[in-house]
Amino acid sequence: MKKFFVIILLMFTTSLIYGQYNSVSQYTGSFSRMGFSARGIAMGNSLSSVLEGDLSGYYNPAISSFQKGINFSLGYTILSLDRSLNFLSFGKSFELGKKRDAEGNWTKPKSIAGIYAGIVNSGVSGIEERDNQGIKSGDISTSENLFFIAVSNQFSDHISVGLNIKFYYYKLYQNVTSTGVGLDAGIIYRYNNNLNFAFVISDINSKYKWNTTDLYGQYGSLTENKFPLRKKFAASYLFNQIGLLLAAEIEAYDGENNFVRFGTEYNIIDGFRLRAGLDGLNISNSEIPVKPSFGFGYQYILASHLLGIDYTYGVEPYSPLNFHVLAINFKL
Template structure:
């Protein structure tokens, strides 16, 4: 039995550490589930979202965009995925305007923004096999990230922000006696958003500062090891504009890291009717599409978003559904 579990450790664990999202993101590097996109707006626009404003998704891609939140907005999102994988996202964003008393008695608002989100990814039915290829178990993996964003508008044309990530990765029942293997980490993103003229935004962000998984299998196996998997440090630059045509938003991003070659993202959103918008994009050459429908739900405005994206590999496309409402 010990030999069998050591075989599992040698063959399966390195794959498990990156499997949940590796087919849709830069596989092979820790934290891939945080590079899968989050909800329908940004997915439909090819993830070209570093300079897009006004919603919780923008605050995730660029912390400084939290200052542009329109009202108080809640997002709930799920997606269909192949290979027994699941992914869900929940987000909230709002502007914050604490006041300070000026010497002349007037009150000057300090424009800021706050966003909170939760990202969950899992993979089930992962087969454990020994060196002879005989299956002796089935396993699963779960990753979770709680994200808290705060942003401040320093000037009418300049906003800055930061996001703190509390991240956990768990493999239930992986040890010799069914113990769990869990690692936790804290990461930081920082971003800036510039508005050089009305209807034009420039964004920049640096992601995954300090984020890493530290694995220690010694409590689980007789011959365990300790491994540190750093998240790739990622930078993004983006531009977005609404000046070219009424109701049309265009965006473009470039993303880079020391771990992989630069990637390019393009997106467009067109408000075809007061309640209907159409979206499209290119995610590093992969086409994406989507649409949304806004309606009144009681005293609140609610919107249903849908996005479809092909996968880089020969798998079924991904369907992303998001429900959003403001209050």
């Protein structure tokens, strides 16, 4: 019976945790691809080339060197079907050395390094465990987590290269757990103060290895589930005079599916921004529904520090309810 329930749990969490019953849901680690915190999800997860506002090295590790000050972020997602998704991040940049200007004065740094670390926690709770007579014997929960640290170096005012080290931990059932380590690599090119380009390769060597011999004994087995290798090309443009930011990217999944994302952010008044995005536009399969999202962000000064509050409303296909994301950002 334990084998039966483990199989049910695995099917349940991989297909249901983000409510996407389509060809994309077959890929391992779907929780890590839903997005990171409120701003990113509101803008359709198209932040791989965005260098304005609250920056996220989760989408592109090369971004971390463009951060200003010390940044903290905490996010909470309200999902249906007893699911959870939470975010935590910290980021900071560092100036390395100095170089002389045309007049011989030590002014600009030789290079700027950045670090961006965080946690993504997800899970499903309240799963009923029943025996072969259909009698409930308890409740089961699963937990899937990602711990990451991104580092980057800005070699000039225009180019930054970064690497993200990712550690995955999945607790499926009792003694059935798995860990995995993967890498992201990214580069961003700042053409000018308005236009940026980026390229990111995600989940290099990321995979889960399952060993069920502790649970099944001689009937146990070793199983390997690989994450999809993803390649992203991204661009963003900031219209300074009207406070409008546009972002777009295309992402390829193992050469089988190609997705397009769009995002926009409009600064209505100082400190208040409206956001909208479109994620999951599959140009390889038009039958897969897209995921629009909307949100806003508000920032104000608190005790000489910048405090931001973000909210996002996202449409989740195949789920009985759509989802909400709340986030708090603090900059020292």
